[in-house]
Amino acid sequence: MPFFLSTSATATATPLCPPPSPYPSPHFRLPSPPRRGLAFLAASAPQRDLFPTPRQAMASLATSTAAAAAAEVTHLSQRDAADIDEQLMGPLGFSVDQLMELAGLSVATAVAEVYKLSEHTRVLIICGPGNNGGDGLVAARHLYHFGYKPFVCYPKRTAKPLYSGLVTQLESLAIPFVPVEDLPQDLSGQYDIVIDAMFGFSFHGTPRPPFDDLIQMLVSLSVVGDSAKRPPIVSVDIPSGWHVEEGDVSGGGIKPDMLVSLTAPKLCAKKFTGPHHFLGGRFVPPPISSKYGLELPPYPGTSMCVRIGKVPSVDISSLRENYISPELLENQVMPNPFDQFRTWFDEAVTAGLREPNAMALTTVNKAGKPSSRMVLLKGVDKQGFVWYTNYGSQKAHDLSENSNAALLFYWNEMNRQL
Ligand SMILES: NC(=O)C1=CN([C@@H]2O[C@H](COP(=O)(O)OP(=O)(O)OC[C@H]3O[C@@H](n4cnc5c(N)ncnc54)[C@H](OP(=O)(O)O)[C@@H]3O)[C@@H](O)[C@H]2O)[C@H](O)CC1
């Protein structure tokens, strides 16, 4: 049975159809709504719950995260990484452009997942001479389209059409190329993220100029005490300068905050101790997985990256969002809150928000104990707001005992709640 949210502060609820239940058809009413709020509610009989309980949802999330963390992830030797590359671009029919595009897109999506645009805008991408550098050039382009402001340092350009094409694409977006000598010794003041795309799995020996100095710049950045005061370092595939299998042998190398391993982590990734380890390069076909016995976490949904290992615990007090929407003034909203609801709801649907009809319903039992739960709006008209629940649910019990209740819609992406 549907529940109604009354459209007038004094209206009582009307059931949509007679309740086939031993429960009475209760009438619920909340006090008159404030001008910009929808704060009254009426109810008839219940039907079925549409959302899993928060406990069920949390349990399933915890299980999938723990499973990904617990599964043994394959780490590749330098030889196997190069072999896989050769096979992908040989018998398996890929071109380097394709793989690089997917690799760079993975890097950009992983960066955007961890470092929100509202806090981190300016991204310096330091690109090396090989394909790792190419991944950086591709990531720069995608980050631009995601809304970031990329700057590229690309001191040793490779004269191949693939690379010059990537440079032309960035130039057409007016992305600045910064010469090494113009980089400040301390990168903290000018950039919010630094992406290390200097060397990948073909690195060997010790870094030659100018990459030796660039790596030192990142080393000094990573030893700044307070990590909140410096730009995080994101390494593409390998922290540049690390031995591909042994890791940071001298102990004086880059200590990235984030590592985006491509195809599969290389052996050095076992020594990575930063908070964010992701896998990207969602292109591995079954012949490669079975030949190399790859154990890799599944990618969620349509995502181009997946976190490997534990999600770091977050300092809740540091979570904040910079709201950039214009302020909402009293004279900008409609006199009737239900008209306002309809306008905003339609805008939320048009904007493509996920489940814009999800709403928090708070009920109160006769002892005055409140309880909130997410439910789905199933209809709205002049009489009120409709949702479903079942006769035995806590909400049905609460509403039959106490007519006070509240609804909240939260459209985060539009900075709106109602
Ligand atoms: N299948 C995949 O996962 C894909 C990954 N991609 C990315 O490609 C890199 C590997 O790319 P590759 O071009 O083979 O190698 P690097 O980018 O690591 O760098 C090679 C260049 O670096 C020079 N180099 C090597 N060591 C040094 C050093 N000590 N000092 C200075 N320069 C060095 C090297 O020059 P040499 O003359 O020494 O040969 C090369 O110019 C992988 O890690 C991923 O990031 C693909 O984009 C897609 C497929």
Ligand SMILES: [K+]
């Ligand atoms: K790198």
